[in-house]
Amino acid sequence: MEAKKKSTRSSNSKRQFQKLLANKLSLVGFIILVVITLMCTFAFLLTKWDPSFIDMSLRYAEPSSEHILGCDQSGRDVWARVLYGGRISIAIGIVCSVLANVLGAAVGCVSGYYGGKLDQALVFVKEIFGCFPTTMIVLVVMGLSGQGVLVMCTIFVLTGWPSTMSYVRSRMLSLKTETFVENLRSTGVGSISIMFRHLLPNTLGVFIINITTNIGGYVLSEAGLSFLGLGVPKGIPTWGNMLNAARSFTVMSEHPLLWIIPGIAVSLFALGAHFLGDGLRDVFDVKTED
């Protein structure tokens, strides 16, 4: 019995994987994501420069064989900064996305399964969270508490869970009326186990899609906030902080490499995430939710 169940499941996931490979757009997205992530992770193999090494004699240096993309306003190697900066941007994206979706799924699961007053209360909380525009909340809180990666990520997670929560909740509401739930209950399986082991896996598709697209979304948010100078503290190289350096018109028109390179990195990464998310949507056959 167990073996049979396993084999159908594995053939199912195999089929889904093949469907994913057949979708060219998602394949391209997947490759973009993997390549950029690998390049950033193994940055030390691709450049010999330290991203924070300042050499004032190389201020705004043109690209050369030593510094292939030139240097920035403090004479730091741009190529090295893009690679090492990507590490932090991507890490923020992945961590926030996973945490926000786990939180959303957990709350949605409990809310939909138990229903009643608890459900009403949780939905109310969700709607309150949904009312505040993320960028503005981050700005206010960062202004009050001081800039920090941790503060930023916390707010990203706290404002990011509602959409996953509503989806999981509505799935739970319909799933819990199915006969197999009654079967489980009659055989003495506990509520927690029913919720998280038997019902929650049914929402896996949307969960994975949301994680993928949110990774792109959070990388974009980080870039936007750091670009304003109100995201990740200035000393840490991230894609957003590199773009921030180019806010003056002189840098913008005279040293375009300084901002175009990190800009392209952010855009490509987000594009990869959106392509993959879009392909996954077809694979799991989910209708657009908003």
Next chain:
Amino acid sequence: MRQYFIARFLSIIPKLLVITMLIFFGLKLLPGDPLARLVNPEEMSGASLEQMEAKREELGLNDPVIVQYVRWLGNMLKGDFGYSLTSHSPVRKIIAQRFPATLEICGLAMIFAAFFGLLMGCQCARHRNTALDYGNTVIGLIGSSFPGFFVAMCLIMLFALKLKWLPTGGRMTVGETGLLARLKYMVLPSFCLGFSMIANVMRMTRDSMLDVMNRDYITTARAKGEKEGVIFAKHVFRNGCTPVILLLIGRFSLLVGGSTIIETVFNYPGMGMLMITSISASDYQVAMMVLLLAAVMVLLLSAVGDVIIALLDPRVRFGKA
């Protein structure tokens, strides 16, 4: 019908209360003397400690928190939003200046996104799984992946610095305040704001239209010998529009909230810029009021969206609701 409207608008009251409460306690927790934010600073500039204490008593700053909250809420309803710490003018005045500017670019962005989103979405639905469908999808995804401010920088570089067709930023030239004169300042910011929305609108349109196209009544229309174009315009488009309208309404408030970064890039004096400048200057009375306004707008628009849907779709009015 009227009952539904009343019920829908009453349902936002508890949320409004919670949101205002959050903002109120946020303001309470702020460092600094609350007196400075509540009274016209010119009035208080020469006041002695006793006078300040008297004023504090008069304003009820020593009362229990709940009493203070209720009074504060009353003041808000009367339009008294306190005073800005930096410019010393009433917050209401500042917001009244900035809000129309943001509404203008967001409105234009909305029109832009709705037009292209609907057009491309319908194309995708009518020519499903063709090169046109995929092409539009890719364009839309590019729009939602490229950060708005990066697109903005590229456009400034091209149209403002290189070609010099459009201004790099700002809202108007001194002396020319007409809408047409302002339009050239609005084009780039609105495009950047709207571009990121096209993908969403397009996808929603495509899915919704396809959903309608698979309905039985479309088959019936076809069986009656109606032309494809007429079927699409008369039956599919009208029925498929509903979710798209809802999406657009929902997105409008997000646009206003999300215009922060774009406004900064273009140095456009709207609500977003106001938010950034007041936070950089630790002027939280202004920042909190902007946040409150944004949140209230989200709430109101979601109610308006539901009402519009009810008007369009009788099933919502009488059935499930």
